[in-house]
Amino acid sequence: MTTAPTAPAGPVTTTARPDRPARAPRQLRWLLRLHRPAVLAWTAFVLVAGAALLWLGGPLTDASAAAWKDYNACAFSERCSYDQDAIVRYKDVYTYTTSAVLVAPFLVAAWAGGSLTGRELESGTARLAWTQGVTPARWLAGRLALPAVLVAASTGLLVWLHRLAWTAGEGRIDTAKPWDDAATFYANGTVPVALALAGLCLGALEGLLLRRSLAALTTAAVVLGGLWATVHTALPHLWPTVTVVSSLRNGPSGAGIAVGEGVLTSGGDRLSAPCSSGMIPGCRTELADLGATGFYRDVHPVAHYWPLQLTASAVLLVVAALLALTAFRVLRLRTAGPAGKGGPA
Incomplete structure (x- = not known):
């Protein structure tokens, strides 16, 4: 009894579609x-x-x-x-x-x-x-x-x-x-x-x-x-800042990244500070003329x-x-x- 010869075993190859993302590793x-x-x-x-x-x-x-x-x-x-x-x-x-x-x-x-x-x-x-x-x-x-x-x-x-x-x-x-x-x-x-x-x-x-x-x-x-x-x-x-208010005697205070500072008046206004401390005689007079009640500083603290x-x-x-x-x-x-x-x- 004879049988038909079979093809020798070999690697099976497939043709990849050109649009398939198989080229990614090569890229x-x-x-x-x-x-x-x-x-x-x-x-x-x-x-x-x-x-x-x-x-x-x-x-x-x-x-x-x-x-x-x-x-x-x-x-x-x-x-x-x-x-x-x-x-x-x-x-x-x-x-x-x-x-x-x-x-x-x-x-x-x-x-x-x-x-x-x-x-x-x-x-x-x-x-x-x-x-x-x-x-x-x-x-x-x-x-x-x-x-x-x-x-x-x-x-x-x-x-x-x-x-x-x-x-x-x-x-x-x-x-x-x-x-x-x-x-x-x-x-x-x-x-x-x-x-x-x-x-x-x-x-x-x-x-x-x-x-x-x-x-x-x-x-x-x-x-x-x-x-x-x-x-x-x-x-x-x-980010919103934190306002630190200090007395006219001490001057502006508040550690961190300073964004702005000045003086506060009795009416709640914010004005530029003409000087840095009420301990200085000339500064005390200027602050009184402005009606200042304290210094303020807007800062970003470490938090x-x-x-x-x-x-x-x-x-x-x-x-x-x-x-x-x-x-x-x-x-x-x-x-x-x-x-x-x-x-x-």
Whole structure:
């Protein structure tokens, strides 16, 4: 009895539909390979800054706190011995690491404008991707999604480490920056993370608009600086203030972020203060002429730290979303061709 020969077993192959998102892993590998130098440079930046912050919050804080303890113990002695180098070293490293946290969003914006979209459009790499079954919208989404996750995670890590380092020195180091110091205020909160995401979307948009890497790099960094300045100016007004009233003898008082101050009259009016204390004879006369009954100061106390941070971050995230939507809109308009994709830019 004979049987019909059977075909040899072999691998079963299937043809993937071109519109199926199976190309995503290949796009991811291509994105990482294309921007490998930037990824390595950013990783090195985060590692170095993170190591410096760990050093700051550990050995440097302990050494500086011990030096300040020795200094305060012998402040009224003729012969005083304390480690001045430890105090100076802590101050310098704190300044450098704080600057690193605050400059991170600008690095992201410059890279996004100069390399992420600007250079790819300038060199034609983007058009090559569009001719290989990747729609322009998916191309842009791939260039925003993964960097957004990496940027948010790494910038958030630096902010967290900075806050740990600052908290370690709070109350132990006499020259430690207060919470309302501008640089410390931002580096300890969520604003740098939101600003970095806004910088990513802003840089991508500038790259699409200018299609020149150097021009997009510069413009993105400058515009992001303007955005931060705007948020900084508006931030004290994003949350209701607390009014602290003090006597004419003591002058204005109230610790925190001051928003406004002046004098109160018997009729309840608020006027600009002509001077700062009723203890000064000339000032006492001016205050009496105004009918002033006390000083007032509108401030944000330390309890307002997180409301201010989160509100400002929310505003920046909304701006980032609008920038991303605008980038997709610009890309769609510039790539609208006969086939609906990959048309003339």
